Amino acid sequence: MAALNGWWDDYFWGALVIFQVFFCSLGFMIIFGLLGAIAKLSANKLAHKVANAYTVAFRGTPEILVILLMYFGSAIFLTAVAQLFNPEVKFVDIPPFWAGTIAISLIVGSYATETFRGAFLGVNPGSIEAAKALGMSDIQTFVYIRIPEMWRIALPPFGNHMLSLIKDTALISIIGLNETMFVAKQAITVTGKPFTMYIVVGAIYLGFSTVVTLSVMGLEKFGERTTAGVK
Amino acid sequence: MIVDFTLIAESLPIMLKGIGITFQLLIISGFLGLILAIFLLLMRISGKWYLSFPAQIYIYVFRGTPILVQIFIIYYGLPQFGFIRSSILWSILREPMGCAIVALSLNTGAYVSEILRGGVLAVGKGLIEAGSALGMSAYQKFVYITAPIATRIALPAYSNDVISLLKSTALASTITIADMTGIARTIVANTYAPYEIFISLAIVYLIFTFILQKLFGYTEQYLGRYTKREG
Numbered sequence: 001m002a003a004l005n006g007w008w009d010d011y012f013w014g015a016l017v018i019f020q021v022f023f024c025s026l027g028f029m030i031i032f033g034l035l036g037a038i039a040k041l042s043a044n045k046l047a048h049k050v051a052n053a054y055t056v057a058f059r060g061t062p063e064i065l066v067i068l069l070m071y072f073g074s075a076i077f078l079t080a081v082a083q084l085f086n087p088e089v090k091f092v093d094i095p096p097f098w099a100g101t102i103a104i105s106l107i108v109g110s111y112a113t114e115t116f117r118g119a120f121l122g123v124n125p126g127s128i129e130a131a132k133a134l135g136m137s138d139i140q141t142f143v144y145i146r147i148p149e150m151w152r153i154a155l156p157p158f159g160n161h162m163l164s165l166i167k168d169t170a171l172i173s174i175i176g177l178n179e180t181m182f183v184a185k186q187a188i189t190v191t192g193k194p195f196t197m198y199i200v201v202g203a204i205y206l207g208f209s210t211v212v213t214l215s216v217m218g219l220e221k222f223g224e225r226t227t228a229g230v231k
Numbered sequence: 232m233i234v235d236f237t238l239i240a241e242s243l244p245i246m247l248k249g250i251g252i253t254f255q256l257l258i259i260s261g262f263l264g265l266i267l268a269i270f271l272l273l274m275r276i277s278g279k280w281y282l283s284f285p286a287q288i289y290i291y292v293f294r295g296t297p298i299l300v301q302i303f304i305i306y307y308g309l310p311q312f313g314f315i316r317s318s319i320l321w322s323i324l325r326e327p328m329g330c331a332i333v334a335l336s337l338n339t340g341a342y343v344s345e346i347l348r349g350g351v352l353a354v355g356k357g358l359i360e361a362g363s364a365l366g367m368s369a370y371q372k373f374v375y376i377t378a379p380i381a382t383r384i385a386l387p388a389y390s391n392d393v394i395s396l397l398k399s400t401a402l403a404s405t406i407t408i409a410d411m412t413g414i415a416r417t418i419v420a421n422t423y424a425p426y427e428i429f430i431s432l433a434i435v436y437l438i439f440t441f442i443l444q445k446l447f448g449y450t451e452q453y454l455g456r457y458t459k460r461e462g
Contacts, residue, residue: 056437057433057437060398060436060441061398061433061437062397062398062402062412063398063401064402064404064405064412065412065415065429065432065433066433068416068419068429069425069429069430069433072419072425072429073426073429076423076426163294166297167298168297170297170299170300171299171402173299174405181300181303184303188307192311193311194303194308195304195307195308195309195311196308197308198300198304198307198308199304199308201300201303202292202296202301205295205296205297205300206291206295206296209294209295209296210295213295
């Protein structure tokens, strides 16, 4: 354990990066998932096809490939664009943070698409009819009836998606994100204790997963507070 | 942006040379992981705390940490200890391939055992009672009633896990293994053409996912042949 002295603060900042990636990608993941679900449920054939292609492509490709493609692909594209204006530019890239965040939220968003779609289909048709009978507009029905009913159905699988997001953060270290994996690599070159260093990384991720799992359990309880005796 | 088709035509056969490694990783770790999963499952449903508790801890740790961290702990971390380097295990852990197989098996075992447990818990109580009424022993009930039905119930979720195992094999490229992704990364490092290489490789993975899904779909139909209702 003595080898860890002096590295705790680096691990702390690395963990903070995991936290930031998690929150940003969580937001994007919900957006991609909702867009995908709405497209899949819409009557528009083109939207349906695009959403299907999205889920098939991102659920079937290895995560690391998507991350590498997002980072190097965007770098090539941006460099080409920059060279149009200034031929002396050699290399432009999106920061690994954003390339990675977008990549993992696209991946997990494709899983969330299916979850949200199922949850929207699981909303009780009687509730929708009741809303119509009360003269609610489509938007009101969506906000006050569909969303509050669907998030409870979606929550357990959604918790798993959040865990995937946390764990996929580790992959972003491959394109040079300065998170705990990266800290461990640096620490190993100095101390020569790879096992100790990577175990700390594992423990940090385990801590994050535990917090997410417990929060989802709490949210599930909160969601059931009004329906507890109904069944 | 011009897509370089000759480059794709040239590098696709080179990438496909890694197919053997990808399949070795998939099949060997899938098989070892399944055996581990069955052991973990038996420990969890044994009803004895000193068996089920360690299994629970194991599953919690391996599902709560990223597979990349697990691979790195095994490949970079374990040689830190002298006793591992002098043990019999060293002949496996010395090779990156051995490490990748060990890591992937340990990881997938934790996930699969939860899937199998879901299947076992979903077996109808009435069937097991019927077994008791017929005077079957606990062993007979498990082998002749619980196991066949649980297998059928767990299969759809298991097929998803095999697909995510296929995607995880791509991570073996991070520990110098020349699987399809590893070769692709070398080609991209030389040609700097991420779009062409990574997208064509993604399509290769998509084709394999599709084939796996079809295979499992047929198996599901076969196992469910008695459960279909006539007319």
